[in-house]
Amino acid sequence: MTANQIMFFLFSAVIIGCSILTVTSRRILRAATYLLFVLVSSAGLYFMLNYQFLAAVQLTLYAGGIVVLIIFSILLTSQISQKFEPVGWGKSLFSAIASIAGAFVTIISILDFKFSASTEAAKEINMHLVGNSLLSVGKDGYALPFEVITILLLAAMIGAIVIAKKAGPKVPHSQTIKQS
Amino acid sequence: MQKRQVLRFLILKQLNNHKMEAGVPLDYFLILAAIMFFIGVYGFLTRRNLITILMSLELILNSVNINFVAFNKYLYPHKLEGFFFSLFVIAVAASEAAVAIAIIINIYRRFTTINVEDVNEMKY
Numbered sequence: 560m561t562a563n564q565i566m567f568f569l570f571s572a573v574i575i576g577c578s579i580l581t582v583t584s585r586r587i588l589r590a591a592t593y594l595l596f597v598l599v600s601s602a603g604l605y606f607m608l609n610y611q612f613l614a615a616v617q618l619t620l621y622a623g624g625i626v627v628l629i630i631f632s633i634l635l636t637s638q639i640s641q642k643f644e645p646v647g648w649g650k651s652l653f654s655a656i657a658s659i660a661g662a663f664v665t666i667i668s669i670l671d672f673k674f675s676a677s678t679e680a681a682k683e684i685n686m687h688l689v690g691n692s693l694l695s696v697g698k699d700g701y702a703l704p705f706e707v708i709t710i711l712l713l714a715a716m717i718g719a720i721v722i723a724k725k726a727g728p729k730v731p732h733s734q735t736i737k738q739s
Numbered sequence: 740m741q742k743r744q745v746l747r748f749l750i751l752k753q754l755n756n757h758k759m760e761a762g763v764p765l766d767y768f769l770i771l772a773a774i775m776f777f778i779g780v781y782g783f784l785t786r787r788n789l790i791t792i793l794m795s796l797e798l799i800l801n802s803v804n805i806n807f808v809a810f811n812k813y814l815y816p817h818k819l820e821g822f823f824f825s826l827f828v829i830a831v832a833a834s835e836a837a838v839a840i841a842i843i844i845n846i847y848r849r850f851t852t853i854n855v856e857d858v859n860e861m862k863y
Contacts, residue, residue: 563762571771578775578798582782587791594794597775601801604768608812613822617804620829625797625836632840633790636847646785654784662777669769674814676765681816692819701823708830715834723841725848 566607573600585643591630598622609681612689768809775802789843789853793836800832 577596584590598621605614633639682688696702775798782795804825811821847853 561762567763567767571767574771575774575778578778581798582778582786582791582795587788590791590794594797597798598801601805604805605808608808610808610812610822613808613825616826616829620833621797621801625833628836628840629790629794632843635844636790636853637788643788651785654781657784658777658781661780662773665773665777666770669766669773674765676813677816679817681812682819684819684822688819692823699819704823704827708827712830712834715838719837719841722838723844 563607567604570600570603570607573597574604585645586639587633587637587643588630588639591626591633594629595622595626598626610684612684612686765809765813768805768813772802772805772809775805787854787856789846789855789858790840792855793839793843797832797836800828804828 574597577593577600581590581593581597584593598617602614602617602622605611605617692699693701693705779795779798779802782798783792786792786795807821807825807828809821811818815821843853846858850858852858
């Protein structure tokens, strides 16, 4: 076994184990922590494949940003000590059958297809190349998706502010709760 | 003399590349991503709390990212398409999480719960 294989199996064991715990844990804050472990180990996989920039983005944005956002919203909306009720056996059985069948079909078709690895030399990814490609409009340029993503981020920011803003005096808070 | 050294360096580099690809085949990455995707689907189907549903969604998006990166590394190492696509997927996931959490907090203000089975009125 090479060092690469050992690293890969370590990371994949952490990823699979913690993803199962993420979807089955009955305490919500623990589920968020397991999600953090999953995201950090996928950053490790990217480091293994020599994509350092992507791994850094994964660590800062996913593990640093989204998980912290999720934990904040957990603190705002849930009781920490409260445990979820266990999922009904029928629901959990049928969901498990559906997902295991789906995984089975996908894995069979992956193993059936013969991928031929490319022999071309790998391109070295540095910050210079990433910046130039993001702003170039020629071949191998990604200016259009970059602009689209900036508009999406702006729209998401404005939308999040507008949605989460407290409602004005038109809709009194207590009244809506009584009606619902 | 120098030429030979350069040649040897290139061959060694190629060998290293091959060793890495021989050590962990592409199929392993794809199987890992498939398993992670369907664990996310299971969580999406069984969970009732909105935030845990959002966490399952993040699992699904992350498995797709692993697929893109592995395909880029193994099948098209001279291009950068998978790399940039996964960057954009991360950006979309971030904005989606921000808007979803704003909606969840708004729902909590109106109904004082974020259980999907209790939030069944479209209009107050």
